[in-house]
């Protein structure tokens with residue numbers, strides 16, 4: 001039962017989705033990345049943040065990966081890196097995160113269907129990963145420079161929604177530094193602050209190596225990866241045949257042992 005106010009919010013958001021799609025297509029095509037601020041508005045953004053904080057309190061986050069902090073080349077201590085949990089958006093306790101997911105789905109789906117546009121037009125996007133909710137503990141943990149999809153695993157677009165109020169890069173760090181390929185960028189980098197209610201889209205492949213600089217305040221983000229149909233189908237087929245291949249090898253080795 002939607003109240004009039006909720007209906008008004010929903011209409012407002014779907015209006016916003018229209019013009020966000022156009023800028024996503026234009027910016028992805030031109031710059032390889034797209035930043036949209038004030039994506040859902042303060043109220044809905046805060047509801048999403050509350051759900052993430054509740055998830056963290058109820059301990060659903062995995063223990064962050066252990067990263068060794070080196071000083072003068074010596075492993076001095078291992079610190080906890082980002083803690084993550086995966087949501088498919090159907091969880092009853094995460095209605096607002098589910099709404100975020102369906103809104104980002106709507107943006108990506110519409111953007112991929114916009115008439116005659118850049119590279120996005122040639123891609124059919126019909127699937128995505130679950131939503132990865134990440135929390136950097138703010139103990140100086142960072143994320144090393146990497147490419148999300150270096151070997152054609154099917155992921156075309158990375159979408160990251162940030163939840164950090166009053167973020168100040170000078171004191172809090174945690175900037176996402178992207179090293180975009182492409183004419184426009186030359187040797188420049190794109191420093192993206194993980195600001196509250198900001199969403200970032202970028203090509204997941206080698207066009208966008210990126211790193212998270214050390215964060216000194218707890219840093220939350222929700223990431224979705226959208227699949228290019230063709231590449232994903234091929235990746236699954238490849239994976240199946242490879243695992244089939246390794247199963248054959250194992251059987252042979254097993255027989256050898258039995259001889």
Ligand SMILES: Cc1cc(NC(=O)CCC(=O)O)nc(C)c1Br
Nearest residue numbers: 143146147148160176210212221
């Ligand atoms: C687990 C995992 C996390 C990330 N996250 C980022 O790159 C940080 C983006 C940000 O929070 O600004 N990337 C990959 C390829 C994997 Br796998």
Ligand SMILES: [Fe+3]
Nearest residue numbers: 146147148210
């Ligand atoms: Fe990444």
